[in-house]
């Protein structure tokens with residue numbers, strides 16, 4: 426058409442020439458001829474230089490046409506997109522079929538972020554790719570403009586987008602990154618930028634976070650300790666329970682045994698007396714004695730069991746009355762003296778007579794002494810010596826029962842007062858008992874607001890000391 430216009434010019438048909446050139450101009454801008462951007466621009470410039478445009482077309486000059494935009498885009502595709510695309514496809518990078526693959530192309534603000542994926546069902550013979558390209562400059566200025574918060578924000582928060590060179594991508598200025606700022610990059614979009622977030626409260630935030638971390642660690646520690654404690658208490662409870670069950674079973678066994686022995690003897694001697702009327706005086710007296718002794722043993726045992734069950738149920742009652750403690754001790758010792766002497770025990774007694782009148786349960790105190798004496802007797806298979814001493818010590822009366830028997834190791838001193846507990850030692854193996862005597866003794870002493878102490882050495886003997894306040898329970902200090 427340009428050549429035709431040239432012919433027209435030579436023919437002197439100026440109007441025809443202009444007409445042709447304008448038509449060519451419109452055709453070129455409208456995309457009538459497929460060409461590349463350079464060809465398009467060349468011919469556009471040629472025509473623009475050769476023709477005087479009428480005013481309605483003059484307005485078009487300098488304004489890029491839609492076709493030019495397409496050409497520019499095609500050229501960008503050709504130059505910036507297709508080669509890296511080919512390269513990537515050649516490498517066979519995974520995942521490109523399923524989700525869009527993205528890459529950066531070009532450099533600086535004129536670069537592009539390209540996202541593409543294969544288009545399916547277009548042609549079986551070829552693969553077509555479709556995608557988008559974002560011009561980085563435009564993306565920074567318009568797309569992300571709403572996101573960034575300027576430094577002047579009243580709240581003191583800053584959100585900046587900076588490039589690899591540390592420049593703010595919107596303003597192009599070198600951007601200082603505040604201390605303690607958070608810099609993030611977008612993982613799924615290979616943008617050459619980082620998002621920098623800073624807040625004046627960020628330092629506080631990290632301090633708060635550290636504090637909370639510490640708090641959580643502490644809490645966790647406390648929970649751990651509590652759990653360990655719980656586990657320990659549970660284990661201890663279980664083992665105590667098991668121990669209590671074992672002790673109870675043992676108790677039932679020993680009690681049955683303890684009941685059976687005197688009963689068998691009583692029955693045996695009772696029957697003997699019944700069947701053999703011609704028994705000599707000596708034998709008869711012996712039989713009576715055994716029956717009496719064994720009945721006493723039985724009643725001592727039964728009294729202890731009854732006392733214990735009353736204590737366990739919280740129903741043990743005391744009859745506190747004013748009286749002479751020395752008198753009670755003396756009388757109890759006298760009633761027991763016979764048993765002791767019969768078994769060959771030497772008794773040393775020192776009972777003070779200067780004790781003032783005090784308030785106590787006479788029967789209970791007698792039971793204390795009987796239990797202590799009975800133990801001293803049971804656990805003294807060798808040296809048969811028992812000491813009973815009562816004296817005043819300040820505001821207290823001290824009752825001591827001492828023996829030279831088998832004793833027990835110091836570690837047992839606490840436990841012998843526990844219910845059913847009996848020291849398992851060879852020395853005391855022959856002794857009978859229920860493991861209740863000292864439990865009852867301790868309960869009685871404590872009911873009198875007193876205390877009991879024990880000192881013992883294996884093979885040397887034991888000393889039990891009972892301290893009873895002379896004012897007696899219920900009386901106020903004067």
Ligand code: ADP
Pocket residue numbers: 796800801804828830831832833841842846847848849853857858859860861862863864886887
């Ligand atoms: P029991 O005498 O019926 O076994 P106790 O509660 O009276 O029960 O005594 C508990 C344990 O304390 C006894 O089994 C014995 O091992 C020990 N014990 C008590 N008194 C003495 C003592 N005088 N000498 C040695 N061991 C003793």
